[in-house]
């Protein structure tokens with residue numbers, strides 16, 4: 354009897370300690386007098402049943418009328434959820450010095466092991482972040498992209514040729530996610546490693562380069578999920594699929610880079626080519642970078658620019674397929690700006706107003722990064738409209754629910770409707786300053802690859818629409834609530850449209 358009682362007492366003590374540990378922070382916001390939903394043990398305020406963007410959105414919609422900020426829990430970790438975009442602007446921009454670090458830096462579990470991912474600015478903090486960001490960003494300025502534009506022209510020609518072959522009978526049903534992922538990986542192969550990836554030679558042939566890229570994206574998602582799943586016991590990550598890049602990807606990126614360097618050495622005609630490869634070669638000389646650093650910078654642009662840009666491009670085409678009137682209007686704009694060589698030059702492309710509106714509207718609809726979280730790096734306060742001062746301590750996290758602002762009818766009328774016209778004559782930088790339009794983030798940590806991303810998106814749309822009318826077919830998914838089992842909320846499954854040659 355006695356041993357049984359001792360065992361039961363021990364079990365009760367362990368259960369009590371675990372409960373105490375899991376709920377340790379649960380009074381954080383009560384002490385501050387900040388409202389927020391009751392957390393559940395283990396999950397906190399996430400449900401685990403829907404995309405995290407919708408979990409944030411449910412809290413946002415429940416509290417935003419009466420509160421500018423609420424307290425919530427991601428598992429046992431407290432977060433300030435910023436409901437007022439004005440305060441979001443403060444966190445991301447005006448008070449950046451107090452919120453310099455990105456929660457994303459914690460998604461990387463082992464820097465010593467995940468050495469290539471560790472060079473991506475997204476996973477870095479402090480001075481390391483500053484240096485890496487500046488190193489990568491300087492190779493992606495609009496000036497640099499203008500010089501590298503011939504690469505885009507060549508790749509869009511290949512895209513055009515592939516579409517022509519696919520629509521030999523005048524029209525064809527094409528899975529557009531596959532098409533666009535092939536396009537962005539083709540450009541990046543050329544721009545980063547000077548290689549012809551052959552991803553645009555066929556739509557059906559398995560392509561080893563594309564497979565590496567897709568496996569890699571899957572792994573990045575696994576690495577991120579491992580962070581969220583193991584918040585209660587971070588040491589447990591070691592037993593999960595925690596890496597951001599696999600060892601195999603690291604090795605492949607390294608090999609691509611070695612091969613690219615060797616090729617550049619041999620090919621005198623490309624020594625001065627305007628591309629990212631020559632940019633990092635020069636940077637390496639100037640700053641004495643290691644081989645791994647060069648690989649890390651190239652992989653940063655590849656991994657961050659492959660899926661994001663393709664996703665925005667195929668969703669834009671998806672919405673335009675469902676809205677033939679907008680599609681016709683955009684085609685008219687495109688056709689009237691084509692030059693003699695069948696392309697639109699870089700400057701003109703950046704300025705096409707309706708194309709801009711369509712891309713902005715897609716960014717609003719799907720918002721590839723649905724939220725952004727900052728770690729407080731020096732104690733500060735957020736001052737509310739009623740004069741209350743909310744103290745934020747070093748290490749605490751503030752989350753900006755980007756997706757919720759973009760779908761709030763108070764800021765964007767009929768938010769579930771795709772309406773490019775809503776951006777007509779609208780100053781985007783003004784919306785960003787108000788904190789309501791943040792598809793690329795804002796402030797010193799704003800997406801450093803946005804010019805490259807937008808260029809990929811726009812060139813793809815122009816190449817498709819100048820020669821093809823996209824039509825809904827019986828396999829085209831309807832416009833419905835966006836759900837997807839990845840980081841990005843979007844349309845799940847295949848995107849099949851009919852491409853009718855003009």
Ligand code: HEM
Nearest residue numbers: 475654657658661662721722725792793794798800802806
């Ligand atoms: C249309 C495509 C893209 C979208 C919608 C997008 C969106 C974003 C967003 C929302 C952020 C987070 C900002 C924050 O933390 O608040 C971000 C960061 C970042 N993006 Fe992009 N991105 C795109 C394309 C690219 C491309 C092509 C690159 C290639 C280099 C890139 C590289 C990065 C990097 C390195 C960061 C981290 C910046 C830092 O923490 O300093 N992105 N992006």
